[in-house]
Amino acid sequence: MKQLDTSVAYPISIITNKSITSATVPEFLKLSKVIPIYKSKSHDEFTNYRPISLLPTLSKILEKVIHKRLYTFLNSANILNDKQFGFRKQHCTTDAVTKLINDIGKYLDIKESVLTIYCDLSRAFDTINHEIVLKKRHYYGIRGHALEWFRSYLAERKHYVNYNGQDSEVESIDIGVPQGSVLGPLLFIIYVNDLPDCLTNSDCKLFADDTTIYGHNPNINHLFNTMTIELQSLMDWFNANKLSLNLTKTYYMLFSNSKIVPKQRPDIKIE
Numbered sequence: 001m002k003q004l005d006t007s008v009a010y011p012i013s014i015i016t017n018k019s020i021t022s023a024t025v026p027e028f029l030k031l032s033k034v035i036p037i038y039k040s041k042s043h044d045e046f047t048n049y050r051p052i053s054l055l056p057t058l059s060k061i062l063e064k065v066i067h068k069r070l071y072t073f074l075n076s077a078n079i080l081n082d083k084q085f086g087f088r089k090q091h092c093t094t095d096a097v098t099k100l101i102n103d104i105g106k107y108l109d110i111k112e113s114v115l116t117i118y119c120d121l122s123r124a125f126d127t128i129n130h131e132i133v134l135k136k137r138h139y140y141g142i143r144g145h146a147l148e149w150f151r152s153y154l155a156e157r158k159h160y161v162n163y164n165g166q167d168s169e170v171e172s173i174d175i176g177v178p179q180g181s182v183l184g185p186l187l188f189i190i191y192v193n194d195l196p197d198c199l200t201n202s203d204c205k206l207f208a209d210d211t212t213i214y215g216h217n218p219n220i221n222h223l224f225n226t227m228t229i230e231l232q233s234l235m236d237w238f239n240a241n242k243l244s245l246n247l248t249k250t251y252y253m254l255f256s257n258s259k260i261v262p263k264q265r266p267d268i269k270i271e
Contacts, residue, residue: 086208
């Protein structure tokens with residue numbers, strides 16, 4: 001495509017501008033080819049494969065145009081939560097970890113204990129509810145013609161699996177953001193942008209779907225009770241937004257220099 005740039009630039013610009021003015025994404029740009037990549041363990045278990053989605057090159061060019069406009073709007077309106085470090089310019093995993101460590105050290109310095117909970121979401125990008133994401137976009141000021149373009153972008157998407165040279169039947173997708181897309185990550189961080197608002201007695205750091213919440217208190221028993229309530233509030237938010245917390249892969253860690261540690265450490269129980 002890059003080698004043919006002088007030949008295809010004009011027709012691509014026509015397709016792109018037509019898509020924007022008509023608030024319509026052509027169907028042929030919404031078909032993805034899924035290739036399962038083996039991860040580990042048994043080759044006979046489909047859960048041991050990572051699905052990689054390949055989208056048409058032309059769709060990525062169109063998405064880059066929309067992404068630039070959308071990201072510029074979100075930044076100019078200061079919409080993106082400062083707790084989110086994923087898929088943002090001048091933000092990275094190092095920033096999130098550094099800020100978390102600094103906060104932990106700050107509370108330890110004033111003789112308080114810190115409890116961190118590392119949350120794992122099940123297939124977060126694949127379970128995004130389209131109506132919810134559109135409602136949130138409307139709330140943040142993306143309305144009218146622009147909102148209709150995103151409605152068309154999410155609607156009637158399809159995919160098929162290619163394995164060992166064989167193609168499966170084409171199936172429709174009615175949830176999730178498109179894997180392998182340019183816009184998918186940005187749509188996701190908009191989707192979880194209000195997550196920190198559900199927390200009243202703790203703080204959090206986000207990197208896309210990786211969520212860490214943490215609280216502090218000089219009394220360890222009180223700290224565990226508070227964070228249990230906070231985690232339940234977070235669970236309620238996940239349920240309301242059609243996301244699932246994987247409790248088997250969700251862990252907590254206690255940081256404390258207190259000499260008074262309960263003989264039997266409290267636990268966090270979620271109903």
